[in-house]
Amino acid sequence: MSINVGDRIPTVNLFHMTEDGPAQISTNDIFGGKKVAFFVVPGAFTPTCSAAHLPGFVNNADALKAKGVDSIVCVSVNDPFVMAAWGEAQNVGDKVALYADPGDFTKAVGMELDLGVAGLGVRSNRYSMIVDDGTVTVLNNEGGPDFEVSSAEALLEQL
Numbered sequence: 001m002s003i004n005v006g007d008r009i010p011t012v013n014l015f016h017m018t019e020d021g022p023a024q025i026s027t028n029d030i031f032g033g034k035k036v037a038f039f040v041v042p043g044a045f046t047p048t049c050s051a052a053h054l055p056g057f058v059n060n061a062d063a064l065k066a067k068g069v070d071s072i073v074c075v076s077v078n079d080p081f082v083m084a085a086w087g088e089a090q091n092v093g094d095k096v097a098l099y100a101d102p103g104d105f106t107k108a109v110g111m112e113l114d115l116g117v118a119g120l121g122v123r124s125n126r127y128s129m130i131v132d133d134g135t136v137t138v139l140n141n142e143g144g145p146d147f148e149v150s151s152a153e154a155l156l157e158q159l
Helices: 027-031 047-059 061-066 080-089 104-108 152-158
Strands: 013-018 021-026 035-041 071-076 097-100 112-114 122-124 127-132 135-141
Touching (some): 021 027, 021 080, 035 152, 047 061, 047 152, 061 071, 080 097, 127 152
Parallel strands (some): 035 071
Antiparallel strands (some): 013 097, 127 135
């Protein structure tokens, strides 16, 4: 069963790069006490994710924060090295925090997407959310890899 509006974000660890290498971070630390614009992509360096989804959040970071968002977070079923390299290639800076999911978060929220036919294995549906202190208040689930409703612009209209 997929996560829904009103649900709490499950407690799992994601990974990110630090100066000392990969490090774990709990979803409790990411979402606790904050309003977070959160989006998940099927894969770093994939065409739509790189050309439209991530850049939309980078370009709208100031507007999202002006509407009360404390942080902008992107997750993908990739490793932290790939996520860090993608952030550098996309000139993300400190506008969007990029976290790697080994699959635990995606399974916990019921958003698995089998892209084995494309050689990508099990990934995540594309979606975006507003999470307020760990509770989902807005959910835009694409239901797959398509990109129609999960944009930064859609979240801006919903804030």
